[in-house]
Each structure stands twice: as C-alpha cells, then as structure tokens.
Amino acid sequence: MTVSGVNLDLTRVRPYGDTLDDGWVQMSLTLPVPSGPEATRAAEALCEKMGLDDVRVVYSRDIAGTFTFFVVYGKCVHSVDFTAIKVSKVNMRHMTFDEINEFIATCIGRKIVVVAACTGSDAHTVGIDAIINMKGYAGEYGLERYPWFVAYNLGSQVPNEALVAKAIEVGADAILVSQVVTQKNVHIDNLTNLAELVEAEGIRDKVLLIMGGPRIDHELAVELGYDAGFGPGTLPSHVGAFIAQELARRMGVWAPAEKA
Amino acid sequence: MRGPGLDITDIVLSAGSSVAVVGMAKNCGKTVTLGAILEGVATRGIPVGVASAGRDGEDVDAVTMLPKPPIWLPEGALFATAERLAAKARAPIEPVAATRHTSALGRLLVYRAIAPGKVEVGGGNSAAAAHDAVALMRRLGARFVAIDGAAGRKFSCAPSLVEATVLATGAALAATMEGVVRRTTRAVRTLTVPEWMCPAGAEALSAPLSHRDVVFIRGDASSRRIVVPSVLARADEVARALTEDVETVLLGGALTGGFLRAILKRGRASGLTVVVRDATRILVEPGDLDRFWSAGGQVAAVHPVRLVAVTTNPTAPDGRLLDPAALLDGVAHAVAPVPAFDVVAGIARNLPAAGEAGPAMPNRSGAGGRIGVHGAPAAPAALAAPAAAFDTATDTAIVAAVAAGAGRKGASDHGPGRLAVPRGDEEPPREGGVA
Numbered sequence: 001m002t003v004s005g006v007n008l009d010l011t012r013v014r015p016y017g018d019t020l021d022d023g024w025v026q027m028s029l030t031l032p033v034p035s036g037p038e039a040t041r042a043a044e045a046l047c048e049k050m051g052l053d054d055v056r057v058v059y060s061r062d063i064a065g066t067f068t069f070f071v072v073y074g075k076c077v078h079s080v081d082f083t084a085i086k087v088s089k090v091n092m093r094h095m096t097f098d099e100i101n102e103f104i105a106t107c108i109g110r111k112i113v114v115v116a117a118c119t120g121s122d123a124h125t126v127g128i129d130a131i132i133n134m135k136g137y138a139g140e141y142g143l144e145r146y147p148w149f150v151a152y153n154l155g156s157q158v159p160n161e162a163l164v165a166k167a168i169e170v171g172a173d174a175i176l177v178s179q180v181v182t183q184k185n186v187h188i189d190n191l192t193n194l195a196e197l198v199e200a201e202g203i204r205d206k207v208l209l210i211m212g213g214p215r216i217d218h219e220l221a222v223e224l225g226y227d228a229g230f231g232p233g234t235l236p237s238h239v240g241a242f243i244a245q246e247l248a249r250r251m252g253v254w255a256p257a258e259k260a
Numbered sequence: 261m262r263g264p265g266l267d268i269t270d271i272v273l274s275a276g277s278s279v280a281v282v283g284m285a286k287n288c289g290k291t292v293t294l295g296a297i298l299e300g301v302a303t304r305g306i307p308v309g310v311a312s313a314g315r316d317g318e319d320v321d322a323v324t325m326l327p328k329p330p331i332w333l334p335e336g337a338l339f340a341t342a343e344r345l346a347a348k349a350r351a352p353i354e355p356v357a358a359t360r361h362t363s364a365l366g367r368l369l370v371y372r373a374i375a376p377g378k379v380e381v382g383g384g385n386s387a388a389a390a391h392d393a394v395a396l397m398r399r400l401g402a403r404f405v406a407i408d409g410a411a412g413r414k415f416s417c418a419p420s421l422v423e424a425t426v427l428a429t430g431a432a433l434a435a436t437m438e439g440v441v442r443r444t445t446r447a448v449r450t451l452t453v454p455e456w457m458c459p460a461g462a463e464a465l466s467a468p469l470s471h472r473d474v475v476f477i478r479g480d481a482s483s484r485r486i487v488v489p490s491v492l493a494r495a496d497e498v499a500r501a502l503t504e505d506v507e508t509v510l511l512g513g514a515l516t517g518g519f520l521r522a523i524l525k526r527g528r529a530s531g532l533t534v535v536v537r538d539a540t541r542i543l544v545e546p547g548d549l550d551r552f553w554s555a556g557g558q559v560a561a562v563h564p565v566r567l568v569a570v571t572t573n574p575t576a577p578d579g580r581l582l583d584p585a586a587l588l589d590g591v592a593h594a595v596a597p598v599p600a601f602d603v604v605a606g607i608a609r610n611l612p613a614a615g616e617a618g619p620a621m622p623n624r625s626g627a628g629g630r631i632g633v634h635g636a637p638a639a640p641a642a643l644a645a646p647a648a649a650f651d652t653a654t655d656t657a658i659v660a661a662v663a664a665g666a667g668r669k670g671a672s673d674h675g676p677g678r679l680a681v682p683r684g685d686e687e688p689p690r691e692g693g694v695a
C-alpha cells in the first residue's frame with residue numbers, strides 16, 4: 001500500500017507523527033508525586049519502559065500538591081502487523097429509521113419491546129439516553145420515537161434484578177445495558193451477573209442481550225456471552241437495525257445476504 | 261502407567277464423563293486447568309469434546325488485553341464453536357454437524373480436529389446452546405465432554421449440563437492470599453449448598469417446575485404452588501406468603517438478594533430452607549447470604565453441583581506472585597475435603613488415598629432426609645478405573661443419522677434414583693447436518 005507516495009508495510013505499522021513511519025506519539029499520564037524535576041524524570045523513565053524513545057515531557061502541571069499531570073512526546077519503538085488483526089464486529093446491514101420500521105412491520109409484524117438501563121452503581125445516563133430517548137442523538141431519533149419499537153428506559157443505577165424483572169414483566173425482546181464506569185473492572189462483574197441472572201430466570205433464549213458504553217466492544221460482548229456490544233459513536237439506528245435483523249433471523253423469517 | 265498419586269484427570273474421571281471448568285475471575289488459570297484435564301483425558305485414549313459458555317482460547321483476553329493460553333486439542337477431538345471463530349483455528353479442522361444455535365459469530369457447529377492444535381472455542385453463549393452442543397458431541401462419539409466456563413459464567417456447571425465441576429482460583433482474585441482464600445471459600449460454599457432431601461419433595465415436585473413457580477412446603481409435607489411473573493419483581497409479595505407453617509420455599513427461577521432481604525425483613529429466616537434447582541440459580545451478594553445464614557436460614561439445591569476439584573494459580577496479571585505451595589495449602593484447607601491442585605507446579609492436596617475413595621462430595625446431605633452440615637463428607641464411591649468407564653463401541657449409525665438431519669432426544673442426564681425435576685428449559689435438540 002502507498003500513502004502520500006511512500007510505500008507502507010502493513011505488517012509493520014507504526015504511529016504517524018511528523019512523517020510516515022516515524023513512530024512519534026503524544027500521550028498523557030498522571031503520577032501520584034509532587035511536581036518538580038524528579039517527577040518529570042520519573043515520567044520520562046516510565047515512558048521509556050513503555051517502549052518510547054527520545055521521551056520529552058512537553059507539559060506538566062501540579063494537581064492538588066500531591067499529583068502531577070504530564071503530556072509526553074516520544075518515539076514508539078514497536079510496530080503492529082495490521083494484516084494479522086481480526087476483530088469481531090456486530091454483523092448487520094445498516095438501515096435508516098424508515099427502513100427499520102418497515103422491516104419490522106413486514107418481517108416481524110408486531111412491535112419490538114426493549115428494556116434499557118445503566119446498571120449497578122453506574123450513574124451515567126447520557127449514553128443509554130442517546131440510544132433510547134425520543135430526542136435521540138447526533139441528529140437521529142432514539143428508539144422511543146420508532147413506531148415499531150416499545151422502549152422502556154429505566155434510567156441509571158438500576159439493579160440487575162430490577163432490569164430482569166422488568167424484562168420479564170413486559171415480555172421484552174431485548175435487554176439493553178449500559179456500562180460507563182470500568183474502574184476495577186466493575187463492569188465485568190456487573191455484566192456477568194446480569195447474564196447469569198437472565199439464564200437463571202430461564203429467559204436467555206427469549207431475549208437479545210446487548211451491552212454498550214465507551215469501553216465496550218463486540219469482542220467483550222461475545223466473551224461475556226452477550227449477543228452484541230456497541231461502543232463509542234453508536235447511533236440509535238445501529239442498535240435498532242441489529243435488533244430487528246437478529247430477531248427476524250431467529251424467527252426464521254429473514255436471512256442476511258451472503259457475503260462473498 | 262503414570263506417576264504415583266492421582267492427578268486432576270483421575271479425580272474428574274472418577275466423577276463422570278463431563279466436567280465444567282469455571283474461573284473465580286479472569287486470569288485464575290481456567291484455561292490451563294482445562295488444558296491439563298484435556299491432555300490427561302486424551303492420554304488415556306478417551307475421545308474428547310469441548311464446548312464453551314462464552315468465548316475462550318483467543319490470543320488476547322478481551323477484558324485484560326493480556327495474552328492468553330489457547331485451547332489445545334488432541335487429534336480427533338470434537339469441539340463446538342461458532343463458524344467465524346473456527347476460521348481462526350490454527351489446526352486443520354473439519355465441520356461435522358450443526359446445532360440449531362446461531363450467535364453474532366455465526367452458526368454454532370461441531371468440528372473435529374484432524375491434527376492436534378490450538379483453536380478458539382466459543383459461540384455457545386447460553387445454557388441451551390451448551391446443552392445441545394454437549395448432546396451432539398456425545399452422539400458423535402465424544403466419551404468425555406469438557407465445558408469452558410468462559411469469563412466466570414457459572415451456568416456452565418449446572419448439574420443438568422455436567423456431572424462434575426472444577427473451580428479455578430488464583431492471585432488475580434484479590435490483593436492478598438487471605439483475600440483469595442476468603443473469596444474462594446465463599447464461592448465454594450455457595451456452589452456446594454447441600455442437596456435437598458426433604459421427603460415432601462417428591463410430592464412438591466410431582467409436577468414440572470417452571471421458572472415462574474414458587475412452591476411453599478409446610479411442616480406436614482403439604483404444599484402450595486403459586487405462579488409469579490418473577491420473584492425478582494415480587495420478592496415482598498412472596499415473602500409475605502411465607503406463613504409460620506411454611507418450612508421450605510422452592511424457587512423455579514433465580515434466588516437473589518432482594519428475596520433474601522425480604523425474608524429477613526419479615527423475620528422469617530430462622531428455620532426456613534430456600535431451595536433452588538441448582539446452585540447456578542443463586543445470584544446473591546455474599547453479605548446477603550451471610551446474613552440469611554446467620555439468621556438461621558438455609559439454602560439447598562434439588563440438583564447439587566458436584567465440585568470435584570479446585571485449582572490455584574499463584575500469578576496475577578499485574579505480575580504479583582504468591583507462594584504456590586502456601587496458596588494451595590490455604591485454599592485446600594478452606595475447601596477440604598475437595599481436592600486442590602496447582603497443575604503448573606504439579607502439586608496437590610486433599611487427595612483421596614489411591615484406590616480408596618472418589619472425591620468427597622461436601623454437599624451430600626446426612627442421613628434422615630435432613631440437610632447435612634456443610635462440609636460433611638460423602639459415602640465413598642469406588643474410584644472407577646477411568647478407561648473402563650467408557651464403552652468404546654462406535655457411534656457410526658448415530659453419526660450418520662445426525663448428518664442426515666434426523667433429530668433425536670438427548671439421553672437423560674440424571675441417573676436413576678434421583679429426584680427427577682423436569683426442567684422447563686429443556687427442549688429436544690434439533691440438529692441438522694452441515695450443508
């Protein structure tokens with residue numbers, strides 16, 4: 001492959017800084033030490049251990065007297081083989097608001113019911129609201145606005161028990177869970193517990209289990225036994241299209257076109 | 261002949277022909293434990309099948325981003341995986357049959373390893389999928405089946421799925437050894453709640469138990485069954501129905517903290533036994549269970565999970581290393597009489613004397629139909645000579661039938677003489693051949 005006239009070896013991809021393949025990166029970190037020359041030296045030493053050469057602290061600032069924030073510039077000595085990278089992605093065909101509604105009307109013939117929440121101790125509602133709320137996100141309507149979706153948004157800090165109870169009560173086709181805080185991997189414990197609860201209540205085969213959040217991806221979803229995972233930049237129509245297509249496929253009324 | 265002493269494979273095989281390996285957390289050495297068992301089983305010439313309760317065997321852990329040991333399979337091994345994961349196998353494989361399940365990674369198929377090698381096993385993300393994959397691999401000739409309880413998915417050790425469970429624990433679980441031992445002990449106690457042996461059980465369970473059923477059993481063995489949308493939503497209502505004469509409440513679905521707290525609030529814990537289908541239905545924070553137990557309540561299971569071994573991994577992903585022998589000792593002491601292994605260091609504790617007894621089942625109840633004290637050892641069962649336990653007759657006719665798309669009902673997974681609880685979630689698998 002050639003980029004700007006330079007031959008690029010995709011088996012040895014390095015960061016782009018000023019020129020192709022120069023390896024320069026900029027990153028930030030915070031150390032729990034007071035700012036000063038020792039702190040700067042410590043940040044540089046740490047970055048060298050991380051595989052950066054020619055490390056320079058280009059900005060540093062004291063935080064509350066006991067911490068120091070750094071912006072560091074350095075040359076990465078590592079490379080990655082881009083050709084060997086395989087990522088599982090949610091498998092679906094993109095559709096618009098109207099296409100999704102028409103698809104549900106013709107293939108499924110009834111409204112799709114979803115329950116959604118940000119669970120556990122997590123209080124970040126903006127992500128799940130973006131997907132569900134009437135007003136939507138980034139110029140798109142949320143699922144509440146779709147005539148062929150019935151969406152229940154339970155809000156934030158919802159216990160898994162309450163989310164599953166609601167799903168059973170309304171006969172949900174899909175459970176949508178948002179996890180934003182990932183400190184100490186709380187999201188893993190919480191998402192695993194939800195999957196176990198859904199299984200223990202005997203509804204695993206009746207619902208699509210979908211997770212989302214800024215640090216969620218489809219790989220993680222699959223690993224934790226979910227049907228799909230959506231990360232940053234997700235639009236309501238992505239989620240709506242996936243749910244509609246996956247339900248239709250499971251009902252045996254629709255099959256995705258085979259890709260070559 | 262292998263070396264002296266029993267290894268983890270002996271212990272697993274003495275309990276039956278299927279095992280689930282579940283991890284307390286990520287990086288507790290589950291995949292290494294699974295590998296040790298698979299290797300041992302293959303060495304004994306027993307055809308194996310492997311399924312997963314999520315996804316495992318990928319190069320890099322999706323949670324910690326650390327490299328992971330892949331799942332190594334011996335030649336001829338069967339494994340159930342999603343089509344798109346099969347494409348990543350680093351061993352020559354061939355599709356053999358299809359289950360009725362499909363995930364976001366494609367159809368869940370059964371493959372055969374034509375030569376030994378490393379594979380990704382995944383795509384069976386529900387109990388039903390794992391159940392069907394196991395039944396199918398058995399019909400295709402697997403004499404031993406292992407389930408990889410990916411990412412701590414407990415459902416994979418349900419007695420309706422496997423006969424034995426191995427729990428992997430390790431330094432990744434907590435910052436200190438005491439923390440690892442404490443959390444492991446708690447998990448073991450929950451997983452091995454005693455078997456419910458109430459004489460009233462037969463009557464109370466005469467009708468199939470659905471996930472929505474709650475059965476109240478009184479002291480005089482009479483029972484009353486109600487149907488609720490979910491105990492999760494009606495915890496207070498169900499707790500209110502626990503009149504003084506009710507000694508046992510049997511839940512068809514999950515047991516959660518909300519229900520235990522509702523019972524505690526009404527002061528009804530003392531003398532009450534909450535019975536679940538099996539321990540995988542218990543999804544309660546440790547604090548709530550402790551309070552219920554201290555208040556005199558008991559938890560029991562219709563189908564006990566048979567925990568046959570615990571394995572320890574002294575290394576944590578952040579580089580911490582605990583003393584392998586000290587960790588094993590600490591865990592072994594806490595889970596006794598369950599055997600404990602460090603399969604990497606090659607050390608073991610709590611082993612039954614060779615030729616004498618099979619692994620003790622700490623959750624067998626005592627005599628007289630009452631729930632036994634936790635930890636009471638079982639009557640010794642002869643340690644079956646592993647190879648002899650498997651009949652080597654070929655299954656060619658069945659394989660042909662499966663390939664032709666004929667559906668068959670899986671064999672019952674509970675031996676005779678057990679309380680048969682028809683499980684509402686069971687359906688005959690409908691497999692088809694691979695087109």
Ligand code: B12
Pocket residue numbers: 121122123124125126127128130131137176177178179180181182183210211212213214215230231232233234235239
């Ligand atoms: C706003 C905000 C808050 C607000 C939240 C208000 C509210 N009602 O939501 C307040 C001030 C309350 C807050 C509190 C905290 N916050 Co805050 N917060 C943020 C902030 C600035 C923006 C988050 C946001 O709204 N993003 C916009 C939405 C649209 O994006 P999104 O969530 O990624 O959602 C999209 C996708 O991920 C996806 N999606 C998300 N969920 C779902 C679900 C499904 C089913 C699907 C399909 C898709 C999907 O679709 C969405 C649209 O594309 C971020 C930093 C940042 N700039 O990102 C920190 C951040 C998320 N917060 C953080 C932290 C640590 C906290 C606190 C713990 C701080 C503290 N020490 O007290 C508390 C925690 C409170 C709690 N109990 O949860 C950290 C999280 C770090 C981590 N990974 O663990 C962040 C990243 C800041 C940081 N760099 O430290 N926070």
